[in-house]
Amino acid sequence: MMFAIAALALLVTMGLALVRAYAGPTLYDRILAVNAFGTKTVLMIAVLGFLMGRPDFLDIALVYALINFIGTIAVLKFFRYGDLGRAGGLDEPEDEA
Amino acid sequence: MIAVLLDGLSWILLLGGAFFVLTGGVGLLRLPDVYSRMHASGITDTAGVGLYIAGLAIQGGFTLVTVKLLLILVFILFTSPTSTYALAHAAFTGGVKPIARDGSRAPLLDRRDGPSNR
Protein backbone atom coordinates (compact mmCIF):
# COMPACT_ATOMS: atom_id res chain seq x y z
CA MET A 1 0.00 0.00 0.00
CA MET A 2 2.67 2.45 1.12
CA PHE A 3 4.93 1.49 -1.78
CA ALA A 4 2.01 1.64 -4.19
CA ILE A 5 1.33 5.27 -3.26
CA ALA A 6 5.03 6.10 -3.56
CA ALA A 7 5.14 4.47 -6.99
CA LEU A 8 1.95 6.29 -8.07
CA ALA A 9 3.42 9.69 -7.16
CA LEU A 10 6.49 8.81 -9.20
CA LEU A 11 4.37 7.76 -12.17
CA VAL A 12 2.40 11.02 -12.09
CA THR A 13 5.60 13.05 -11.93
CA MET A 14 7.12 11.06 -14.76
CA GLY A 15 4.03 11.95 -16.78
CA LEU A 16 4.54 15.65 -15.97
CA ALA A 17 8.18 15.39 -17.03
CA LEU A 18 7.08 13.77 -20.29
CA VAL A 19 4.70 16.68 -20.93
CA ARG A 20 7.61 19.08 -20.47
CA ALA A 21 9.81 16.97 -22.73
CA TYR A 22 7.09 17.11 -25.40
CA ALA A 23 6.33 20.83 -24.96
CA GLY A 24 9.94 22.01 -24.99
CA PRO A 25 10.27 24.77 -26.13
CA THR A 26 14.06 24.64 -26.26
CA LEU A 27 16.32 21.63 -26.62
CA TYR A 28 17.60 22.23 -23.08
CA ASP A 29 14.09 22.00 -21.61
CA ARG A 30 13.76 18.59 -23.19
CA ILE A 31 17.14 17.40 -21.92
CA LEU A 32 16.25 18.66 -18.43
CA ALA A 33 12.92 16.83 -18.56
CA VAL A 34 14.57 13.60 -19.70
CA ASN A 35 17.19 13.94 -16.95
CA ALA A 36 14.46 14.44 -14.34
CA PHE A 37 12.58 11.48 -15.83
CA GLY A 38 15.71 9.37 -15.41
CA THR A 39 16.11 10.33 -11.75
CA LYS A 40 12.52 9.29 -11.13
CA THR A 41 13.11 6.04 -12.98
CA VAL A 42 15.93 5.24 -10.54
CA LEU A 43 13.55 5.81 -7.62
CA MET A 44 10.83 3.86 -9.41
CA ILE A 45 13.06 0.81 -9.84
CA ALA A 46 14.05 0.98 -6.16
CA VAL A 47 10.42 1.26 -5.03
CA LEU A 48 9.37 -1.56 -7.36
CA GLY A 49 12.08 -3.73 -5.83
CA PHE A 50 10.41 -3.30 -2.44
CA LEU A 51 6.90 -3.58 -3.89
CA MET A 52 7.70 -6.96 -5.44
CA GLY A 53 10.01 -8.11 -2.65
CA ARG A 54 13.03 -8.29 -4.93
CA PRO A 55 15.90 -6.31 -3.40
CA ASP A 56 18.22 -7.21 -6.28
CA PHE A 57 16.41 -4.50 -8.27
CA LEU A 58 18.57 -2.02 -6.35
CA ASP A 59 21.63 -3.02 -8.37
CA ILE A 60 19.71 -2.14 -11.51
CA ALA A 61 18.70 1.19 -9.97
CA LEU A 62 22.34 1.94 -9.18
CA VAL A 63 23.42 1.16 -12.73
CA TYR A 64 20.53 3.20 -14.11
CA ALA A 65 21.66 6.20 -12.04
CA LEU A 66 25.10 5.87 -13.68
CA ILE A 67 23.66 5.58 -17.18
CA ASN A 68 21.35 8.55 -16.62
CA PHE A 69 24.24 10.80 -15.62
CA ILE A 70 26.55 9.69 -18.42
CA GLY A 71 23.67 9.90 -20.90
CA THR A 72 22.83 13.50 -20.01
CA ILE A 73 26.46 14.56 -20.29
CA ALA A 74 26.87 12.65 -23.55
CA VAL A 75 23.78 14.22 -25.16
CA LEU A 76 24.89 17.71 -24.11
CA LYS A 77 28.38 17.10 -25.42
CA PHE A 78 27.06 15.70 -28.65
CA PHE A 79 24.89 18.73 -29.32
CA ARG A 80 27.73 21.07 -28.35
CA TYR A 81 30.47 19.54 -30.49
CA GLY A 82 28.72 16.98 -32.69
CA ASP A 83 31.39 14.53 -31.59
CA LEU A 84 31.73 12.48 -28.40
CA GLY A 85 35.46 11.86 -28.76
CA ARG A 86 36.57 15.46 -28.63
CA ALA A 87 38.15 16.73 -25.43
CA GLY A 88 35.98 19.49 -23.97
CA GLY A 89 37.79 22.79 -24.22
CA LEU A 90 37.27 25.97 -22.25
CA ASP A 91 35.61 28.12 -24.87
CA GLU A 92 34.06 31.19 -23.34
CA PRO A 93 31.06 32.85 -24.96
CA GLU A 94 31.49 36.44 -26.07
CA ASP A 95 28.23 38.04 -24.99
CA GLU A 96 26.93 38.32 -21.44
CA ALA A 97 23.43 37.21 -20.37
CA MET B 1 5.95 -1.63 19.13
CA ILE B 2 9.23 -0.43 17.68
CA ALA B 3 8.31 -2.08 14.40
CA VAL B 4 5.03 -0.16 14.23
CA LEU B 5 6.81 3.12 14.99
CA LEU B 6 9.43 2.49 12.29
CA ASP B 7 6.71 1.55 9.83
CA GLY B 8 4.88 4.80 10.59
CA LEU B 9 8.08 6.80 10.23
CA SER B 10 8.81 5.25 6.85
CA TRP B 11 5.19 6.00 5.80
CA ILE B 12 5.75 9.66 6.68
CA LEU B 13 9.10 9.80 4.90
CA LEU B 14 7.73 8.17 1.73
CA LEU B 15 4.68 10.43 1.68
CA GLY B 16 6.95 13.46 2.17
CA GLY B 17 9.15 12.22 -0.66
CA ALA B 18 6.10 11.73 -2.87
CA PHE B 19 5.04 15.31 -2.12
CA PHE B 20 8.44 16.78 -3.00
CA VAL B 21 8.74 14.67 -6.15
CA LEU B 22 5.32 15.92 -7.25
CA THR B 23 6.41 19.47 -6.41
CA GLY B 24 9.36 19.03 -8.74
CA GLY B 25 7.07 17.77 -11.49
CA VAL B 26 4.61 20.65 -11.08
CA GLY B 27 7.47 23.14 -10.99
CA LEU B 28 8.81 21.64 -14.18
CA LEU B 29 5.51 22.63 -15.83
CA ARG B 30 4.75 25.93 -14.09
CA LEU B 31 8.06 27.78 -14.08
CA PRO B 32 8.74 30.08 -17.03
CA ASP B 33 12.14 29.15 -18.46
CA VAL B 34 14.75 26.41 -18.51
CA TYR B 35 16.88 27.94 -15.73
CA SER B 36 13.92 28.22 -13.34
CA ARG B 37 12.89 24.68 -14.15
CA MET B 38 16.31 23.49 -13.03
CA HIS B 39 15.37 24.61 -9.51
CA ALA B 40 12.27 22.42 -9.65
CA SER B 41 14.39 19.52 -10.82
CA GLY B 42 16.74 20.32 -7.91
CA ILE B 43 13.89 19.81 -5.42
CA THR B 44 13.24 16.34 -6.79
CA ASP B 45 16.93 15.51 -6.73
CA THR B 46 17.50 16.55 -3.11
CA ALA B 47 14.35 16.43 -0.98
CA GLY B 48 12.44 13.92 -3.11
CA VAL B 49 15.28 11.43 -3.53
CA GLY B 50 16.50 11.93 0.06
CA LEU B 51 13.12 11.24 1.65
CA TYR B 52 12.36 8.29 -0.63
CA ILE B 53 15.71 6.67 0.11
CA ALA B 54 15.32 7.33 3.84
CA GLY B 55 11.84 5.78 3.83
CA LEU B 56 13.00 2.72 1.90
CA ALA B 57 16.13 2.38 4.07
CA ILE B 58 13.96 2.08 7.19
CA GLN B 59 12.11 -0.77 5.49
CA GLY B 60 15.43 -2.34 4.55
CA GLY B 61 16.86 -2.31 8.08
CA PHE B 62 20.55 -2.84 8.80
CA THR B 63 21.33 -4.85 5.67
CA LEU B 64 23.23 -4.53 2.41
CA VAL B 65 19.95 -3.29 0.91
CA THR B 66 20.25 -0.12 2.97
CA VAL B 67 23.90 0.28 2.01
CA LYS B 68 22.94 0.13 -1.67
CA LEU B 69 20.14 2.63 -1.13
CA LEU B 70 22.57 5.03 0.54
CA LEU B 71 25.02 4.56 -2.33
CA ILE B 72 22.27 5.49 -4.78
CA LEU B 73 21.53 8.60 -2.70
CA VAL B 74 25.18 9.66 -2.53
CA PHE B 75 25.60 9.01 -6.22
CA ILE B 76 22.59 11.13 -7.17
CA LEU B 77 23.69 13.93 -4.81
CA PHE B 78 27.10 13.99 -6.49
CA THR B 79 26.00 13.74 -10.12
CA SER B 80 22.86 15.87 -10.07
CA PRO B 81 24.64 19.24 -9.60
CA THR B 82 27.25 18.24 -12.16
CA SER B 83 24.71 17.48 -14.88
CA THR B 84 22.62 20.52 -13.92
CA TYR B 85 25.70 22.71 -14.22
CA ALA B 86 26.58 21.16 -17.58
CA LEU B 87 23.01 21.79 -18.75
CA ALA B 88 22.94 25.40 -17.46
CA HIS B 89 26.30 26.13 -19.03
CA ALA B 90 25.26 24.57 -22.33
CA ALA B 91 21.98 26.51 -22.37
CA PHE B 92 23.78 29.76 -21.55
CA THR B 93 26.47 29.28 -24.19
CA GLY B 94 23.75 28.17 -26.57
CA GLY B 95 22.16 31.60 -26.23
CA VAL B 96 19.07 30.83 -24.12
CA LYS B 97 18.24 34.00 -22.16
CA PRO B 98 16.88 33.74 -18.61
CA ILE B 99 13.43 35.33 -18.48
CA ALA B 100 11.43 36.84 -15.62
CA ARG B 101 7.89 35.93 -14.61
CA ASP B 102 6.22 38.49 -16.91
CA GLY B 103 8.15 37.20 -19.92
CA SER B 104 10.74 39.99 -20.03
CA ARG B 105 14.45 39.36 -19.74
CA ALA B 106 15.61 38.56 -16.19
CA PRO B 107 17.93 41.25 -14.80
CA LEU B 108 21.70 40.75 -14.77
CA LEU B 109 23.00 42.00 -11.44
CA ASP B 110 26.46 42.49 -10.02
CA ARG B 111 26.79 41.09 -6.49
CA ARG B 112 30.55 40.69 -6.53
CA ASP B 113 30.86 42.95 -3.49
CA GLY B 114 28.13 41.40 -1.38
CA PRO B 115 24.35 41.69 -1.54
CA SER B 116 22.96 44.73 -3.32
CA ASN B 117 20.32 46.60 -1.34
CA ARG B 118 17.54 47.09 -3.78
Place this chain on the structure above:
Amino acid sequence: MKAGVRAFSLGVVLFATWILLSGHFTPLLLGLGVASCAGIVFLAMRMDVVDREGFPVQLSIRLIGYWVWLLVEIVKANIDVTRRIWSPRLPISPSVFHLRMSQPSELGQVVYANSITLTPGTVAIRLHQDEILVHAVAEELGEDLAGGAMDARVTRLEAGKS
Protein backbone atom coordinates in the same frame (compact mmCIF):
# COMPACT_ATOMS: atom_id res chain seq x y z
CA MET C 1 50.56 13.40 1.20
CA LYS C 2 52.72 10.91 -0.66
CA ALA C 3 51.41 9.59 -3.97
CA GLY C 4 51.74 5.97 -2.84
CA VAL C 5 49.69 6.50 0.32
CA ARG C 6 47.01 8.30 -1.65
CA ALA C 7 46.83 5.52 -4.24
CA PHE C 8 46.68 2.87 -1.51
CA SER C 9 43.85 4.61 0.32
CA LEU C 10 41.98 4.94 -2.99
CA GLY C 11 42.35 1.18 -3.41
CA VAL C 12 41.03 0.57 0.12
CA VAL C 13 38.00 2.81 -0.47
CA LEU C 14 37.30 1.09 -3.80
CA PHE C 15 37.52 -2.36 -2.25
CA ALA C 16 35.25 -1.39 0.65
CA THR C 17 32.69 -0.18 -1.88
CA TRP C 18 33.11 -3.39 -3.86
CA ILE C 19 32.46 -5.56 -0.79
CA LEU C 20 29.38 -3.55 0.17
CA LEU C 21 27.97 -3.86 -3.33
CA SER C 22 28.72 -7.55 -3.84
CA GLY C 23 28.01 -9.18 -0.47
CA HIS C 24 29.90 -12.35 -1.52
CA PHE C 25 32.83 -13.62 0.51
CA THR C 26 34.18 -16.66 -1.36
CA PRO C 27 37.96 -16.54 -2.02
CA LEU C 28 37.52 -16.52 -5.80
CA LEU C 29 35.15 -13.53 -5.86
CA LEU C 30 37.23 -11.64 -3.27
CA GLY C 31 40.29 -12.25 -5.43
CA LEU C 32 38.51 -10.94 -8.50
CA GLY C 33 37.46 -7.88 -6.48
CA VAL C 34 41.02 -7.18 -5.36
CA ALA C 35 42.23 -7.62 -8.94
CA SER C 36 39.67 -5.21 -10.39
CA CYS C 37 40.35 -2.60 -7.69
CA ALA C 38 44.08 -2.86 -8.36
CA GLY C 39 43.37 -2.47 -12.05
CA ILE C 40 41.31 0.68 -11.44
CA VAL C 41 44.01 2.20 -9.21
CA PHE C 42 46.59 1.42 -11.90
CA LEU C 43 44.45 3.08 -14.59
CA ALA C 44 43.77 6.08 -12.36
CA MET C 45 47.48 6.54 -11.71
CA ARG C 46 48.22 6.23 -15.42
CA MET C 47 45.59 8.91 -16.10
CA ASP C 48 47.27 10.98 -13.38
CA VAL C 49 43.99 11.72 -11.57
CA VAL C 50 45.01 10.42 -8.11
CA ASP C 51 45.94 13.84 -6.77
CA ARG C 52 44.55 16.53 -4.47
CA GLU C 53 41.74 17.13 -6.96
CA GLY C 54 40.81 13.64 -8.13
CA PHE C 55 40.84 12.01 -4.71
CA PRO C 56 40.75 14.75 -2.05
CA VAL C 57 41.31 12.72 1.14
CA GLN C 58 42.76 15.82 2.79
CA LEU C 59 39.17 17.07 3.19
CA SER C 60 37.85 13.84 4.69
CA ILE C 61 36.78 14.72 8.23
CA ARG C 62 36.00 18.42 7.77
CA LEU C 63 33.83 17.44 4.80
CA ILE C 64 31.32 15.74 7.13
CA GLY C 65 30.82 18.92 9.16
CA TYR C 66 30.33 20.85 5.93
CA TRP C 67 27.78 18.32 4.66
CA VAL C 68 25.73 18.65 7.83
CA TRP C 69 25.68 22.44 7.40
CA LEU C 70 24.83 22.08 3.71
CA LEU C 71 22.01 19.64 4.52
CA VAL C 72 20.35 22.24 6.76
CA GLU C 73 20.69 24.84 4.00
CA ILE C 74 19.20 22.44 1.44
CA VAL C 75 16.22 21.70 3.69
CA LYS C 76 15.54 25.42 4.19
CA ALA C 77 15.86 26.14 0.46
CA ASN C 78 13.61 23.19 -0.40
CA ILE C 79 10.81 24.48 1.82
CA ASP C 80 11.16 27.99 0.39
CA VAL C 81 11.10 26.94 -3.28
CA THR C 82 8.32 24.40 -2.68
CA ARG C 83 6.16 27.18 -1.23
CA ARG C 84 6.85 29.33 -4.29
CA ILE C 85 5.93 26.56 -6.72
CA TRP C 86 2.61 25.67 -5.09
CA SER C 87 1.54 29.25 -4.43
CA PRO C 88 -1.14 30.20 -7.00
CA ARG C 89 0.48 33.60 -7.69
CA LEU C 90 3.83 31.94 -8.46
CA PRO C 91 5.89 34.50 -6.46
CA ILE C 92 9.19 34.19 -8.26
CA SER C 93 11.62 36.87 -9.44
CA PRO C 94 14.39 35.20 -11.44
CA SER C 95 17.68 37.02 -11.73
CA VAL C 96 21.18 36.32 -12.93
CA PHE C 97 24.17 37.74 -11.10
CA HIS C 98 27.92 37.56 -10.73
CA LEU C 99 29.55 36.56 -7.45
CA ARG C 100 33.16 36.59 -6.40
CA MET C 101 34.64 33.32 -5.15
CA SER C 102 37.28 33.43 -2.42
CA GLN C 103 38.54 29.84 -2.89
CA PRO C 104 42.19 29.68 -3.96
CA SER C 105 42.03 26.41 -5.94
CA GLU C 106 39.77 24.96 -8.59
CA LEU C 107 38.78 22.15 -6.22
CA GLY C 108 37.31 24.65 -3.77
CA GLN C 109 35.58 26.52 -6.57
CA VAL C 110 33.99 23.32 -7.84
CA VAL C 111 32.82 22.40 -4.32
CA TYR C 112 31.29 25.88 -4.02
CA ALA C 113 29.63 25.78 -7.44
CA ASN C 114 28.22 22.30 -6.83
CA SER C 115 26.91 23.37 -3.43
CA ILE C 116 25.16 26.34 -5.06
CA THR C 117 23.58 24.09 -7.67
CA LEU C 118 22.61 21.40 -5.17
CA THR C 119 20.73 23.97 -3.09
CA PRO C 120 17.35 24.40 -4.78
CA GLY C 121 16.66 27.94 -5.91
CA THR C 122 20.17 28.73 -7.09
CA VAL C 123 22.05 27.28 -10.06
CA ALA C 124 25.65 27.98 -11.06
CA ILE C 125 25.83 28.80 -14.76
CA ARG C 126 29.45 29.66 -15.44
CA LEU C 127 32.79 29.86 -13.67
CA HIS C 128 35.38 32.28 -14.94
CA GLN C 129 38.60 32.88 -12.97
CA ASP C 130 37.38 33.97 -9.54
CA GLU C 131 33.88 34.91 -10.64
CA ILE C 132 30.79 32.77 -10.85
CA LEU C 133 27.54 33.45 -12.67
CA VAL C 134 24.48 32.31 -10.73
CA HIS C 135 20.79 32.07 -11.61
CA ALA C 136 18.44 32.46 -8.64
CA VAL C 137 14.71 31.81 -8.81
CA ALA C 138 13.99 34.64 -6.35
CA GLU C 139 15.71 37.86 -5.29
CA GLU C 140 15.90 36.87 -1.62
CA LEU C 141 17.69 33.60 -2.38
CA GLY C 142 20.26 35.50 -4.43
CA GLU C 143 20.74 38.05 -1.63
CA ASP C 144 21.29 35.25 0.87
CA LEU C 145 23.92 33.67 -1.34
CA ALA C 146 25.64 37.02 -1.92
CA GLY C 147 25.85 37.39 1.87
CA GLY C 148 28.82 35.05 1.49
CA ALA C 149 28.15 32.51 4.26
CA MET C 150 28.52 29.52 1.94
CA ASP C 151 31.55 31.02 0.20
CA ALA C 152 33.32 31.51 3.55
CA ARG C 153 32.42 27.96 4.66
CA VAL C 154 33.90 26.38 1.54
CA THR C 155 37.05 28.47 1.82
CA ARG C 156 37.49 27.41 5.45
CA LEU C 157 36.78 23.78 4.49
CA GLU C 158 39.62 23.89 2.02
CA ALA C 159 42.04 25.87 4.15
CA GLY C 160 41.57 23.53 7.12
CA LYS C 161 40.57 26.10 9.73
CA SER C 162 37.05 24.98 10.54
